[in-house]
Structures are given as structure tokens and as C-alpha cells.
Amino acid sequence: MKLTELFQKKTFVITGEVGPVKGCSRLNGGPPPDYIQEALNIKDHVHAVNVTDNQGAAMRLGALAASVLTKQFGLEPIFQITCRDRNRLAIQSDLLAACTLGIDNVLCLTGDHIKIGDHKSAKPVFDIDSVQMLKIAAGLNAGQDMMGNQLSQATNLALGAAANPNFEPLDLQIIKMEKKVAAGCEFFQTQPVYEPRKFEMFMKKVERLGVPVMFGMVVIKSPGMATFINENVTGITVPEAWTNQMAGVPKADYKKKATAMTIELLKEIAPMCQGIHFMPFGWSDIIPEVLDAIRPYFPQ
Amino acid sequence: MIGTTKKPLEEIFQAVDGYAKIAVVGCDGCAKVCMTGGLDQVHELAAQLKEQGKEITLEVSPERTCNIMHARNFLTPVKDQIAAADAVIVLGCGGAVQITRQTTEELGLTIPVKVGLDSVGHMDMVIPGVMAMEQCQECGQCILNETGGICPVTKCAKSLLNGPCGGSENGKCEVDPNRDCAWVLIYNRMAALGELERLQRYMAPKDYSKMSKPRVLYIKEGRCA
Numbered sequence: 001m002k003l004t005e006l007f008q009k010k011t012f013v014i015t016g017e018v019g020p021v022k023g024c025s026r027l028n029g030g031p032p033p034d035y036i037q038e039a040l041n042i043k044d045h046v047h048a049v050n051v052t053d054n055q056g057a058a059m060r061l062g063a064l065a066a067s068v069l070t071k072q073f074g075l076e077p078i079f080q081i082t083c084r085d086r087n088r089l090a091i092q093s094d095l096l097a098a099c100t101l102g103i104d105n106v107l108c109l110t111g112d113h114i115k116i117g118d119h120k121s122a123k124p125v126f127d128i129d130s131v132q133m134l135k136i137a138a139g140l141n142a143g144q145d146m147m148g149n150q151l152s153q154a155t156n157l158a159l160g161a162a163a164n165p166n167f168e169p170l171d172l173q174i175i176k177m178e179k180k181v182a183a184g185c186e187f188f189q190t191q192p193v194y195e196p197r198k199f200e201m202f203m204k205k206v207e208r209l210g211v212p213v214m215f216g217m218v219v220i221k222s223p224g225m226a227t228f229i230n231e232n233v234t235g236i237t238v239p240e241a242w243t244n245q246m247a248g249v250p251k252a253d254y255k256k257k258a259t260a261m262t263i264e265l266l267k268e269i270a271p272m273c274q275g276i277h278f279m280p281f282g283w284s285d286i287i288p289e290v291l292d293a294i295r296p297y298f299p300q
Numbered sequence: 301m302i303g304t305t306k307k308p309l310e311e312i313f314q315a316v317d318g319y320a321k322i323a324v325v326g327c328d329g330c331a332k333v334c335m336t337g338g339l340d341q342v343h344e345l346a347a348q349l350k351e352q353g354k355e356i357t358l359e360v361s362p363e364r365t366c367n368i369m370h371a372r373n374f375l376t377p378v379k380d381q382i383a384a385a386d387a388v389i390v391l392g393c394g395g396a397v398q399i400t401r402q403t404t405e406e407l408g409l410t411i412p413v414k415v416g417l418d419s420v421g422h423m424d425m426v427i428p429g430v431m432a433m434e435q436c437q438e439c440g441q442c443i444l445n446e447t448g449g450i451c452p453v454t455k456c457a458k459s460l461l462n463g464p465c466g467g468s469e470n471g472k473c474e475v476d477p478n479r480d481c482a483w484v485l486i487y488n489r490m491a492a493l494g495e496l497e498r499l500q501r502y503m504a505p506k507d508y509s510k511m512s513k514p515r516v517l518y519i520k521e522g523r524c525a
Contacts, residue, residue, distance in 0.1 A: 083458075088505060110465040113457050115475045124458065128505045131462035135502070146505070164466045172487040175499050176463030182502065191466060234469040 001076055002104045002158035004186045006047055007212040012298040013275030014291065015078060015189070015214065016042050016049040016284060018070060020061035025069055032073055035066075039075050042284045045291055048076035050107060050189070050277070054085060057117025064094060068101050078160065079103045082111025087127040088136070088146060095140050099155040107160040107189065108133040131179045134159055138184025161185040163213070164235050165193045165202035174205050181209050189277040191235050192218040194242045196268040203272045212274035219262055219280050222254050223247040259286045263293040270297040301330040302366075302393040303423035303432055304337060307416055312345070312389065313352055315414045319386035322346075322354050325375070325400055326361030327392035333425065334432070336417050337361070337391030345391060345416060357385040365396035371403045379407050387412040393419040440510030440524060446498060448489035453506070455482035461503035 006013050018039045025033050032040065039049045051070055053063035067077035079098050086094060098106060114124045128136070136146045143154035161180045167173035177188065188211060193199045199215065206213060218236065220226050223246045226238035242261070249257045266276060278287055316322055324346045331337025339361040346356045358381040362374035375382065382388060382404060388411060390397045401413040423432035437454045443461070444451060453459045457475040464483035467474025471484040490496050510524075517524045 110458060110460065112467065113475045115457070126458045126460070127508070129458070129460040129462050130465075131502065132505050162466055167464070167466075167468065168470065169484070169487060171496075172464060172483065172499075175487075175496075178500060179462050179502060234467040234474040237469075 001047075002156075003048060003078070003160070004158040007187060007274060010300075011047070012270070013048075013187075013212070013214060014046045015275065015277045016046045016287065017052065017277070017279045018049050018066065018077075019052045019055050020063060020066035022058070022060045025061055025066065032069075036070060036073050036075075038280075038282070038284050039070060040073060042278075042287045043075055045288050046075075046278070048078050048105060050078045050080055053080040053082045053109070053111065054117070055112070057084065057112040057114050057119070059117070059119055064098055064101070064103070067098070067103055071102055076105070077103060078105040078107050080107045080109055081133070082109045083126050083128055083130060083133060084111030084114065085125055087125055091128065091133055092136060092140060092145055095137055095155055095157065096151075099140075099157055103157070105158045105160065106137065107162065108137060108185075109162055130161060131176065131183050134161060134180055134185050135183035141184075158186055159184050160187045160189060162191070163188045163206070164191040165199055166191055166235060166237055170202065170205065177206060177209060181211050185211060187212045187214065187274075189214045190216045192216045192279070194220075194237075194239050194265065196265065196272075199269055200272055214275035214277045215266075215269050215273045216277045216279060217262065217266065219258055219278070219283050219286065220246060221258055221281065221283060222251075225281075255283065255286065258283070259289055262286070262290050266290065266294045267297045270294050271299050274299075301333055301423050301425065301432065302395065303420040303434070304331050304334050304393055304417040305420055306336050306341075307418055309348060312414075312416050313349075315416075316349070316354065316387055316389060319412070320355060321357050321385045321387075322349055323358035323382050323385035323388045324349070324356060324360075325358070325365065325388055325390045325392070325396075327365035327390075327396045328361045329364035329366065329392075329396075330423075331365075331392045331396070331417065332361070334423075335429075337396075341391055345389070349389075357381045361391075365390065365392045366399050368399050368402060371396075371399045372406070375400070375403050376407065379409070382407070382411065383409055385411065387414055389414045389416050391416045393417065395419075438511075439506060440515070441507055443503065446501065446503065447486045448493060448495070450482060450486045450489055452482045452486060455480075455485070461506065463499070 018035050051063050051067040067079040070077040108130050110130045114122050137159050140155040143151050163177050223243050226243040324342050326337040326342035342359050342361050346359045362370050364370045390400050397415045421434040424435050425432045439453050468481035473479040473481050515524050
């Protein structure tokens, strides 16, 4: 099911995230791999799950194969596809493949640079960028490849993109979002923001784009994780106040505290946007409790 | 300017292993500016090779060894010294090495021509004698008119044409926190020029056929193919 159908019905959309492992996932009659199992834990609470594409530029099971596997286990995948590892032929080919294999949603991303991954000597591709990919994908939906050649069958993919409300200068980020929308973007998922006022200001600026925005929520599991993100993950900043709140409780209570803080943040955030994208990093079990608590705050 | 760095001496010694007599050819163009292949570096390498027991037959540094005219003018009068060597080592860019090889072939000499430097890109000197920076990829389809005179193809680690990636933070690149995000530089420049609306234009994918190697420049016809 395409997420765009849910947005059209004014559904407040909830998504999770699955990170394929470094390894093959042939089932051989056994149980689902752990990353699928984590998604299955929240199956009844989310509309779809993102399947990341060599996340962090670390080589892993391909996102398309993992997306198909995710679908086989009854979850709706959002196939993340990056420009880092594919030229324009491969991107179009993979989008055709995705639709052929039953994928309905894609998230078109630039991709983390090779230099932050585990194959630092690889040749980065970046033949096209995320805006161009969206335009190309929209063309495939319209029945043409990027050279104007007719397809025997058009794709039918909902096209998503990423946005970063933390970006400075914010107006430059807005310009890029405008270009993404003009290229064919139908929904956004954002990087996490831990300051509601900052997200509010961002939403005021992007409201005129008329495209649903899903708030990205990375659950901070410990003060150490906050420090790690601030020092190693560009584009996300965990404020000191947030970290201090976590640091004020015993380690055994981190999960309880993180759940409470996430709920408080999302109570403020939910009314401003059209959905929430959870990136729980192993703590997907808190999502049901969080959703129960914030459901009254979903916009009508 | 073509930027060059010196190869490790061990690699050079390995390249000339088995050759007793060496002709050392530098380049008084870019390599001289990079302080890797001017006459001073030619003498320096010659001395190091002598310490390894090599006999040096020639120490010269033509002005721009990558130009066949200069290479011919400089090397033809010293043909005998080249012929006396078992190998030539060139302290120049990859182009200088290949033009030197072409010159030796034109002179009727069949002699190994080795390289003593690594070529590291088209570099612009931004701090004289201290730092040069890669700012142009010679992509054959210049877009500087649209980007405030700052090239995202070269200065953005991902060569993005339609704005920054999500990894940019505090105006710096996700690849190197000491490197400016090209798109923030472009934005600030366009804002200063009062031309931000130009950034809203969609930039189509580049035509990489214009970078298909090896390119040939037909000077009289003014075209590259």
C-alpha cells in the first residue's frame, strides 16, 4: 500500500525502520532474522517500515532484497535507495525492480559518503542527486525513462524524500525541499529534532509546500548515545538539556525515562505534522506505549 | 596547475631496480611550483640515486615537460645522455611522463620512462607556496554561472547539483569537519549577490559523456571530443 493513499485519507502515518544486517538472510525454513523480528514486534502499530540502504555507507544485505523479505512477513516496506552506490542506469533499473517485486514506497536519498563507512577506498558514484532521482522516479511512474524512452509498463511508486529541520541556513534546506517537491516528492521524513520550537518554525516554512511531513524520532537510549550522535552523526544534535535529563536517572531506568521523554516531545510535535517515523535502534518495544500516550495529540 | 606529491623513495628505488644508469628529468612548470620536480628536486633525487650506487647521466628540468614542443627542444640536444641511461625517471605529472616517453620514441630511443611523482589533481594555488586546492574537475560543462563562481561538482564531496545533503552541519562537510560545505558557501555567495532565486532552478544530471576518457582537444577547431 502506498503511503500517499494514507495521507490522502488524512491518516496520521506511523513508520518504523529496519536495518538489514551484514550477511545473507536466506531463511532455510528458520525464523525471521532479528531485524525483521524487531519490525514484527511493532507490526500492528505502524503502517510501514523503512528499509535502509547500506546505512552509514557500511556494506550490508541489499535494501531491495530486505524490503521484499519484509513484505513477505506482512509489513509494508519503504525501500530506501541512495545515489551513493548506483549510477543512473542502476537507479532506474532498481526502481523498476522494486515495483516489479511488489514494493509500493521508496525513499530517495543522497546517501552517506563512502568515507564514513567500512569500504573507504570504494569509488563513490553520486552520478545523480536526490532531486534528480525523484524527477527520474516520477518519470518512471509516468511511463518513461530519464531519456524519454517509453516503458513497457510504468512503475507505481509513492516517492518520499528526507529533510533536515536542523540545517543551517534553514532557507537553503527549504530551497532543496522545494526542488524535491517540484521533482515529484510526495512525502518527507525528517531528521530528529529535540526542540519543539525549532520544528515548529521549520513546519511553518514548509507548510506551503503542501506535502506531508513525518517527524523523525530517534529514541535516545542513554547519555552515551547522545554524546555519540553529537560527535559522530552529522545533521542531528541532541541538546545538552535532553542528555542531562537522561543522565539524572539510574541506568536501570534509562528505558523508562527515554519513553517518558519521547512521549512528552511527541505530544508537542504530533499536532504539527502528518506522521511520525520512529528510528528506535533496538527499542521498538516502547513504540506501542508511546503511541498510546500520544494518540490524542494526533491532528484530526 | 597539476598537483603532484613525491612518491616514497622506496617505490622509486623499486621502479629503477635493475637499471644502473639513470637520466633524471624534472618539470619547471607545475612540479616546480609544487616543489616536487623543479631542478632542485631533480638534483636531490639524483644524489639519492647516487647513494644507491646508480650512475646519473642527465639532470634537467624542462619548462613544462607536458608540452611536446618544450620537451623536444630541451631533450633533443641531450639525446646522447638519455641514450646512455638504462632508464629515465621523470619528476613531473603523468602527462610529463608520457610526453617524455613520446619524445624518447621520436628520438629513436627505446628506453623505460618511469615516474617519481603521484599526480593528485588540477590544483589552484590559494596560499602561495603553502596550499593549493582542487576547485575544478574539468567536467566539460561548466555551471559556475549558476552557483556564484563556486563549483559544487568539485567542492561538494558528493558533487551534488541541487543543494546540500543531510550530512552538512555548521557549514561543514560530513566527510571532513574542517572542510566547508560547498552548498553553504554557494548559498552565502548567492545571498550576497542578491541572486538566491537562481538556486531554485532545477539542475539536470550532468552529461558525463563530456568526461569520457581520454578526451582530445582540437585546438584550431575549438572543440573537445
